[in-house]
Amino acid sequence: MNRKSLAILEYDKIKHKLFQHATTEMGKRQVKRLSPSTDLDEIQVKLLQTKDGADILRLKGGVPIPQLTLITDHLKRLEIGATLNGKELAEISQVLRSANEVHRFFTALADEKVELNYLYELEEQLETLPQLAKRLQVSLEADGYVTDDASSLLRSLRRQISTTEATIRNRLVALTRGNNAKYLSGANVTIRNDRYVIPVRAEHKGKFGGIVHDQSSSGQTYFIEPREIVELNNRLKQEQVAEKEEILRILRELSEETMPYTAELAHDAKILGEFDFINAKAKYAKELKATQPLLSEQKDIYLRQVWHPLLEMDKAVKNDIILGKDYQAMVITGPNTGGKTITLKTLGLVQMMGQSGLFIPAFENSRIGVFKDIFADIGDEQSIEQSLSTFSSHMTNIVNILERVDQDSLVLFDELGAGTDPQEGAALAIAILDAIGASGAYVLATTHYPELKTYGFERTQTINASMEFNEETLRPTYRLLIGIPGQSNAFNISERLGLSQTIVTAARNLVAKDSQDLNNMIADLVAKRRQAEEEAISLQANLDEAQKLHHDLATAYERFVNEREQMQDQAKQKANEIVEQAKRKADEIISELRALKQNAATQIKENELIDAKANLNALEQKRALKKNKVLKRAKRKQAFKPNDDVMVTSYGQRGVLVQKVGEHVWEVQLGILKMKIDEADLEKINVEPKKVKRAGTVLRSAKTSHVSPQLDLRGKRYEEAMTEVDRYIDAAILAGYPSVTIVHGKGTGALRQGITQYLQSNRAVKSFNFAAPNNGGNGATVVYFR
Template identity: 50%
Template sequence: MNEKALNTLEFTKIKQLVKEYAASELGTKRINKMEPSTSFEEVVQLQDETDEAATVLRIKGGMPLGGIFDIRPHVKRTQIGGSLSPFELVKIASTIRASKTIRNFIEKLIDDEEISLPILENKKEAMAVLTHLEHLIYDAIDENGEILDSASADLRSIRQKIRSSESRIREKLESTIRSKNAQTMLSDAIITIRNDRYVIPVKQEYRGHYGGIVHDQSSSGQTVFVEPEAIVNFNNQLREQRLKEQEEIERILLELSLAVSAEAYDLLLTTDVLGDIDFMFSKAKYGRSIKATKPEVNDRGIIHLNKARHPLLPMEEAVANDIFLGEDFTAIVITGPNTGGKTVTLKTIGLCTLMAQAGLPLPVLDGSKIAVFESVWADIGDEQSIEQSLSTFSSHMVNIVKILQQADSGSLVLFDELGAGTDPQEGAALAISILDEVHSKGSRVVATTHYPELKAYGYNRDGVVNASVEFDVNTLSPTYRLLIGVPGRSNAFDISKRLGLGEHVIAHAKTFVGTDSKAVESMIASLETSRKSAEQDYEDAHDYLKDAQNLHKDMQKQMSEFWDKRDDMYEKARQKANSLVEQAKREAEEVLSDLRKLRLEKNADVKEHELIDARKRLEEAAPSPSAKNKKTAAKKPSSRVLEPGDEVQVLTFGQRGILLDKISEKEWSVQIGILKMKVEEKDLEFKKAEKKAEPKPLATVKGKEYHVGLELDLRGERFENALMKVDKYIDDALLAGYPRVSIIHGKGTGALRSGVQEKLKSHRSVKKVRLGESGEGGSGVTVVEFK
């Protein structure tokens, strides 16, 4: 990628913003080296890395990246025999501990959340387990870089002797400063240290009283710091012990450095992996700060940015635009007045391309596409060079010549104010010729110009489209909205009129405008009117759709309430009927009892079987079970001989299925929805035979009177259309009696998956919603189970 385009499009500023989110020096160094890649596979990998980090941020809020240091220089020094300082060793131990924390975090995240993070999982596996080295260092050095007594037995013994010697020296000096003459002879009754030896402050006139050695004196000369003769030998012993302590510390540090050297390869590899992880999360955090999304990357030169914002402009100020290039047309010519936003649009396209190729998410809506280009060329801004004695036009032309020499079919070329800085007629002619040349090379081209001659350029060339930035004549200000397909319109007459210029002056000016120019302006005005009408129609249609969706939800809610109320009324009626029958039975039993008694007493001609028949008729008068219970009531199997391909009712489950083949004399293999199971023949009831000799595939299993597949494929659908299809499909699947279906939405950015799952969870007939298992399509498929 050429350096000039990176500077012109301000990619360096993006890097500075990303560096603010780095957690360590490793991440900062990686961001400093960040450049757009020209390899399609590498760009896809970089985007996937950032997307995984964004997933972790969304679920957990962050990654524990504290305690990471760039230990590579220290490790390399141990490889050539160098000894490390305590602080350098502590940095190594801290980095090892941080890698262990990150490994555990990733492992727990994958296990608990049941999400797929293949890139982070691979990086986790690449980090070495160096707990033994971490413990070795922390057992000898604390986190402040102090060598601990426990570092070795010799060091502990030496330090005990040092403390004992210091104690004896202090005792002798304290007895000296507490003596009766001390108040007279000493400047202050304190013990201090000079040249690593214990001394007392003595007044100048009494310096010879204590003997010993003078080590220092005050700035006034009135006080000298004397090491009394009585403690000289003790100070000498203390000095020797401290030298031994330093020797032992150096031995310990060398030993630890050798241990680091033995693990140098694993330490360097782990450090590189930690830098990768910090880099991934720096990009993801930056993306979150600008509300960016992952684009779909392609190598076909297609750019499709939905509501793209310039990433360096404040979000509340930047105007979002839809930008399309590379499918129906490969060149865009943006015309319109100055300060209308043409250059911002140009930079938005270029900077978003560079960011995507560096693995950064883009400030666009879901579903956006971006192409990977082998080179990006930009001729933008004031190119005047005083040092080279070049005018603006000459500087632009030097840059354009270089572009024409090197641009090809894998290039994105951006021209700002093409042909400006010279005679308008010649400039317009040059602009058309340059555009033709770059367009003929197969490059993707976006150019801005204020020459009216280029307004007709898009109508005379295949693969070229006109565009403009909208200007509000009422407010005399640009709206910064990009209008693809509509060339820029001159607003000079309208603006002059609103500012108070006389009608006769404007009318006189119009007489100097050519017929062709008037026709073009009239055509542009007509296009703008048509566009506004189309936008209004779209908004109205969108409002109607929202109203229909709300109505559909209300109908669903009312139907749900109706069925619940109906079932409740059926149950109450059944209970009431049962109560009445029970009461009638009791009364009938009493009557029968009286009849028997009468027969015995009066010899009445009432037969026993007549009494039994009467009771039976009474029992048959009881109400039958509710419709809901009838569905699960056992039915007698059909006497027809069953054959593969027959549609049957599985009585045990109350579901319909298709006979696949006979396993044994008593068992059949039956396909019920997406399930295949063994069922005894006595639990099967024939419904009807298949028309074809072979059984239908699973996707066309027939349920009730509906033919509906067991899967719904939404890949490639627009978001709103997809949700409408889900609505209809769920209704069809319910009517077909399926217990479970699958909805294929693909992985992508996850927006469609989230929308589908949110809609399904609110459906009254849905029991459970889950992502597919590894054999079912993983996170690209949602499995729905019905109640």
């Protein structure tokens, strides 16, 4: 793509903003080399890489790339057998650490099932070299300092150096104290020529003996190495020399270990630079609030609410720019400073950004084409050195464009044909546009010539457009109106600014009638377009509201369905838990009753039996109907009063209310027992009046109608009969019978003996004996209760 258009459209300013987001030297180099591509597949890949980077930036804050130095020269030196210093090796180590960190980062992304287009494949090209990375990391710090862990000898030497330095300092400190202090200029121990010395006054320089290493500028102080530490300083020097030799040996060894992997390291640095470059594109897209453009092979450009990338999004006026589908040429007319030039630059620069793999400053679903070249003739390019006027300069540039333009070109003309006689300039502009159209190129041109308004109507694949102007405020709105040519506002503006009505009328009369009719037609088109836009805005608002309501309703319905399913699952789970709990509790109660029954020595109390039965009845889960208003009203109608028949729900037995003994507590007669029961456990029973039978008949109690006064066990096995006796005695007691008869027959006498033993152990039984001879004799037993 020609460099002149890149400069005119200020492409380098985009690269400068992108450059600020790169952190590595390799990434910055890629930004510097960035230029628009003309290959559709390559552009698609670069855009998808930018999308991957934007997704990672949104989810994880970006690919973790630290500041990295370019290691190309280091690797070249290794290839010729050179030994690198600690800082150079540390920079290589940093590249390896970054490669390992990026590898772990993408492994975690894959585990989280984050979908990416190309970056997983790019990461797979990294060589982590774990052994070399560990060796360098253990041996070197980030600034190139060789650590004690690099070798055991180095650690030992540094310990010796520390011990010797401490000894020297202690000796010198001792010399600076006591009576010796008067011979010194200060008590500070310092270093001169890499040897420890003390500051001695000039008149006492021979006091400590030793070697003079330096003198102060005033000559009053000598820096002397006392005789008694000369040997220690010599030892320290030897140890420091040994340390340096060991460090050089370690660096030589590390360089030799790194040298076989120069190709892998160079490739890692390149890949990390790619990731940094992608990070930079994603960060710039976020800063610009840019979106991913779609690519059109047919060069069908549709930029939705696009703005110039060098302007702030919140302040810039956004326009729709459409070119390529229904028309390949657009002629924009309108007043100066109305935004025509910025519209040209916006289209050209945004197209270059998209072809560079960058997101563009436009709303989503915008489309760009792929052009082999973009030509721009914008601005005043007059040249004094070349003796070119504005018109000549423009025409020279246009000639160059016409020589190179083809069907894969986008051409941007600003003020086409300006700078010469208006009639000739208009004719030249029309001829140039015809030539561009014949080549199949796409063109966007601005002009003041009214003749080109007619051109936009007459030529196929060409459309008029204009920049809107507000006549009331006398200011441009910078809005692009496609399909409507610009109109002259000179008369209206002059009149509003106070020019005499007589002068304005005279001027109008001098203008050709056709021109006035054209302006009136344009004004009418503008008004109708504005009305249509207002209606479209209103309809769009209604549509947005309807879509929002539909979305809210769909979301609420989906939430309702999910919550219903969750509640059903929870209810089933809770029901299963209640059933399981009830089963366990029932088993415990049954076990207790069996234990009481089998223990003949234990006397079972009547209230224990009642409590056990109540526990079993309590296992039944009642519905929570406390909030049911209908039931509340029905319950209020059934107010309790003495002598009412009630059902005790906790025990499953019927009884009669005796008296109220508390706010919500009643004394209830249950057979021969009286118990205090809460109102919540009572249900009123409507008993029909008893019918009196004729003389000689016996009145039966409603309370005993469900329990027979006689139990017939004949023909039943022993175990079955004994179980039935146990249940029957409980029921008879609760029914309030004073006595009952158990018919067991004579047989072998085993059943009779078992019943006798059971009745003897039951504390509720007052006495028992065989029935009268005419009622069964010893084949039946009459039981009397307490």
